[in-house]
Amino acid sequence: MPNYINPAVILHSLDFAESDKLVTFFTRDFGKLKGVAKGAKRSRKRFGSGLEPLTYCTISFFEKESAQLVRLDHCAIVESYSHIHDDxxxxxxxxxxxxLIREMVAEREANxxxxxxxxxxxxxxxxxxxxxxxxxxxxxxxxxxxxxxxxxxxxxxxxxxxxxxxxxxxxxxxxxxxxxxxxxxxxxxxxxxxxxxxxxxxxxxxxxxxxxxxxxxxxxxxxxxxxxxxxxxxxxxxxxxxxxxxxxxxxxxxxxxxxxxxx
Ligand SMILES: [Zn+2]
Incomplete structure (x- = not known):
């Protein structure tokens, strides 16, 4: 299971199962991806508030063979654009x-x-x-x-x-x-x-x-x-x-x- 670390912007995040999140994110080198962050609703240590939409972060994820969704492992905030939330x-x-990125960009096309x-x-x-x-x-x-x-x-x-x-x-x-x-x-x-x-x-x-x-x-x-x-x-x-x-x-x-x- 290859493990990747890449800059990414979170596009969408949804509560999923009891404690997981289903996350759509746009990476610099792998394009748009969807993944599951296991235990994200509980683990502040691994994800903090980095999975909030429109946060720029460094994401660690791995791919499981034959699975459409990647597995998010860790996330560190690079820029939260905090002033956007003032207005x-x-x-x-x-x-x-x-x-626009979610609707106009195909999955897994790096750009x-x-x-x-x-x-x-x-x-x-x-x-x-x-x-x-x-x-x-x-x-x-x-x-x-x-x-x-x-x-x-x-x-x-x-x-x-x-x-x-x-x-x-x-x-x-x-x-x-x-x-x-x-x-x-x-x-x-x-x-x-x-x-x-x-x-x-x-x-x-x-x-x-x-x-x-x-x-x-x-x-x-x-x-x-x-x-x-x-x-x-x-x-x-x-x-x-x-x-x-x-x-x-x-x-x-x-x-x-x-x-x-x-x-
Ligand atoms: Zn003309």
């Missing part, structure tokens, strides 16, 4: 990142770039300077890594290069922008201004260490919020619970996400 909206955003993306953006949510547009950048980068990159440089109908000074429409079904000549004044799809398109193009390529230097205008925040999360839902063909939670918070508390963008 219910941040909890919503962090849960959204976790749900170091994706692991770096997740830990980088959990750290950004944990920071006081967090802004909503960071979530849009995460979405775009995740879409690219998962093979669903939207077309933001050419019209998906006539293939003409996008004119950055004009508005375009965004078709979920066609997976990208439609130019003015092709949508011919109809209002079938959501509109993105030239400024918003430039921001999104920049977000597709910016180095992760420079993300905090990118500021969306309130218009870019609003337009991209109407497009990207729903594009993801259309691609995975199911609604995302954490997205509804974020939207509900925005409505019930009167929290306008654009406030976050203006900081």
């Amino acid at each position: 219910v909206l941040k909890v919503g955003y962090a849960s959204y990142l976790g749900e 170091r770039e994706l692991f770096k993306l997740l830990t980088t953006f959990l750290s950004l949510i944990n920071e006081p300077f967090f802004r909503e547009e960071f979530i849009r950048i995460f979405e775009l980068r995740l879409l690219a890594l998962a093979g669903y990159q939207p077309e933001l440089s050419r019209c998906v109908i006539c293939r003409k290069a996008v004119n950055g000074n004009r508005e375009h429409q965004f078709s979920e079904r066609k997976g990208g922008l439609i130019c003015f000549e092709c949508f011919k004044g109809s209002r079938e799809y959501p509109t993105l201004s030239g400024g918003t398109i430039k921001m999104l193009q920049r977000a597709q390529t910016i180095e992760l260490t420079k993300v905090k230097r990118l500021f969306f205008s309130p218009q870019a925040c609003e337009e991209s919020r109407k497009v990207l999360p729903h594009f993801i839902e259309s691609r995975i063909e199911k609604p995302l619970k954490s997205l509804r939670f974020i939207e509900h918070l925005g409505e019930s508390k009167g929290v306008k996400y654009t406030n976050k963008c203006l900081k």
Whole structure:
């Protein structure tokens, strides 16, 4: 039974049998895995609070031949992102990142770039300077890594290069922008201004260490919020619970996400 030690982010954790936990976690070198932590509800020594969702830890686990589930042996916290828990909206955003990984990433497909993306953006949510547009950048980068990159440089109908000074429409079904000549004044799809398109193009390529230097205008925040999360839902063909939670918070508390963008 090979034993592994690897950095991981806990995605989901569920009480299982009398004292065990069933845990979904995303490792740096083995991808997304599911496993059983025997006695986790009793053993603070072996697992501490490291199995809480969205904790970054070092996990020790082993595989049993012919078993789908791995066995978790030990867990040590690297980063608990404690400030996320000070703000219910941040909890919503962090849960959204976790749900996206759970829904869009296949089990046992290692992807170091994706692991770096997740830990980088959990750290950004944990920071006081967090802004909503960071979530849009995460979405775009995740879409690219998962093979669903939207077309933001050419019209998906006539293939003409996008004119950055004009508005375009965004078709979920066609997976990208439609130019003015092709949508011919109809209002079938959501509109993105030239400024918003430039921001999104920049977000597709910016180095992760420079993300905090990118500021969306309130218009870019609003337009991209109407497009990207729903594009993801259309691609995975199911609604995302954490997205509804974020939207509900925005409505019930009167929290306008654009406030976050203006900081
Ligand atoms: Zn066109």
